Every structure is written in C-alpha cells, then in structure tokens.
Amino acid sequence: MGIFNDFKISGSGMYAYRKWMDALSDNIANINTINPYDQAAFQERFVQVQSADVAGSGGGVAVTSVKYGNGEGRLRFDPTNPDANDQGYVRSPDMDLSDQMTNLILAQRGYQANASAVERARSMYEAALNLGK
Amino acid sequence: MTDPIQAAIQYSLHGLSDRQHTTSNNIANIQTPGYLAQQTDFETSLRQALGGGQSVALDPTHLTSTAETNTNGNNVNLDNETMTAIDTELRYQAMVDAMNTKFKMLKSAIGS
Numbered sequence: 143m144g145i146f147n148d149f150k151i152s153g154s155g156m157y158a159y160r161k162w163m164d165a166l167s168d169n170i171a172n173i174n175t176i177n178p179y180d181q182a183a184f185q186e187r188f189v190q191v192q193s194a195d196v197a198g199s200g201g202g203v204a205v206t207s208v209k210y211g212n213g214e215g216r217l218r219f220d221p222t223n224p225d226a227n228d229q230g231y232v233r234s235p236d237m238d239l240s241d242q243m244t245n246l247i248l249a250q251r252g253y254q255a256n257a258s259a260v261e262r263a264r265s266m267y268e269a270a271l272n273l274g275k
Numbered sequence: 276m277t278d279p280i281q282a283a284i285q286y287s288l289h290g291l292s293d294r295q296h297t298t299s300n301n302i303a304n305i306q307t308p309g310y311l312a313q314q315t316d317f318e319t320s321l322r323q324a325l326g327g328g329q330s331v332a333l334d335p336t337h338l339t340s341t342a343e344t345n346t347n348g349n350n351v352n353l354d355n356e357t358m359t360a361i362d363t364e365l366r367y368q369a370m371v372d373a374m375n376t377k378f379k380m381l382k383s384a385i386g387s
Contacts, residue, residue, distance in 0.1 A: 151300050152303060154303055155302060191306075201299065255305060262360045265364060266363075270292075270367075273371055
C-alpha cells in the first residue's frame with residue numbers, strides 16, 4: 143500500500159477511457175475510407191480492458207489489447223471509383239457511425255466519472271493533511 | 276496509552292480511506308467485462324470492538340456486490356458509487372475534525 147493510491151486507480155481508469163476514445167476517433171476518422179476490392183477494408187478498433195493491480199495500488203484497470211474487427215468490410219457497388227474491381231465493387235469498413243458516437247459518449251462519461259473520483263480523493267487526502275493542525 | 280475514542284476515530288479514518296479506495300476502483304472498472312462491484316465494511320468490526328469486551332481484529336472487510344449484472348457481467352452502479360464517494364468524503368472530513376478536537380483537548384490539558 144503506497145501513499146495516494148486512489149490517484150493511480152482513477153488515473154488508470156482515465157487512461158483506459160482515453161485509449162478507447164483514441165480508438166473511436168480512429169474509427170470515426172475512417173468511417174468513409176474506401177479500399178480496393180483486393181485489399182482488406184479498414185478494420186474497426188476495439189480496446190479490451192481487464193481489472194488489474196495498477197502499480198501496486200491494489201486496484202485499477204488495464205488495457206490488455208487492441209482487437210481489430212472484420213477486414214472483409216462491406217462490399218459497395220461503386221463502378222466509377224478508380225479502386226473498383228471488374229464487377230464494380232470496393233470495400234468500405236464494417237462499422238456504423240451511430241455505434242461509434244454512442245461509444246464515444248460512454249467513453250467520455252467514463253472518463254468524467256474517473257476525473258471526479260480523482261477530485262474527491264484529492265479533497266480527502268487534503269483533509270488528512272490537516273490532521274493535527 | 277491508547278485512548279479508545281482516539282483509536283475509534285483512527286480506525287474510522289482508516290476504514291473510510293479504504294472505502295474511498297474501493298469506490299475509486301469500482302469507478303475505474305465501471306465498464307470492465309465481468310467485474311463485480313466491491314464494498315468496504317468497517318462499521319461491523321468497529322461496533323464489535325466498541326461494544327464487546329473482547330479484542331477484535333480491526334480490519335475492514337471487503338464484500339462483493341450481489342446486484343444484478345449487465346450483459347457484460349458487470350454490476351457497478353455509478354449512482355451508488357458517486358453517492359458513496361461523497362458520503363465517505365464528508366464522513367472523513369468529520370472524522371478529521373473530531374480527531375483535531377481530540378488533539379486540541381490534549382493540547383489544552385498539557386497547557387500549551
């Protein structure tokens with residue numbers, strides 16, 4: 143048990159949500175990325191987390207891996223596209239903007255929840271420093 | 276040497292700090308698949324220690340929440356955690372004030 147462990151715990155939560163937001167930003171930036179038929183489509187980014195003992199603090203959450211979604215994507219008929227194959231197909235990513243936006247809100251709220259936990263831990267530690275004054 | 280009231284306040288501070296730790300951990304894992312919310316209980320052992328004549332190990336215990344889980348196997352409830360965190364913070368502040376009052380009494384007794 144080190145000192146100020148709650149900061150490490152909430153910090154690990156903020157980190158995990160920031161990673162998720164990074165992945166979601168990447169997804170949203172590539173929501174309209176078209177790839178040629180003979181290449182993989184842009185693959186949706188997923189962040190995987192697990193509860194962990196972060197820096198010996200006795201709690202927290204850790205990002206374990208980033209997983210990639212379906213590379214087949216969605217075939218789109220777009221014969222005027224220079225990347226289209228002989229049948230006129232290109233690949234677009236297999237993801238929806240509505241899902242990404244929903245997750246972005248979840249990630250943002252999760253980040254805020256952890257940030258306010260930091261604030262409360264701070265005022266508790268501050269109270270402890272006033273012991274004996 | 277140990278003043279029982281002072282010891283009780285000290286243990287409360289310890290227990291409340293442990294509870295805030297648990298709450299932070301629950302909030303950090305608010306969407307972690309399969310994570311079950313934890314709770315800290317120090318009041319039970321404190322009550323036993325204050326009430327009974329026997330010696331009691333003063334150590335906060337941790338319980339796992341049995342609330343229903345979401346589809347991802349997680350049962351952290353942000354409303355509960357936020358309320359617990361605010362409640363714990365205020366109680367902690369009150370305990371610090373109580374301890375400081377105790378110290379002030381001691382100070383005036385030794386005449387400084």
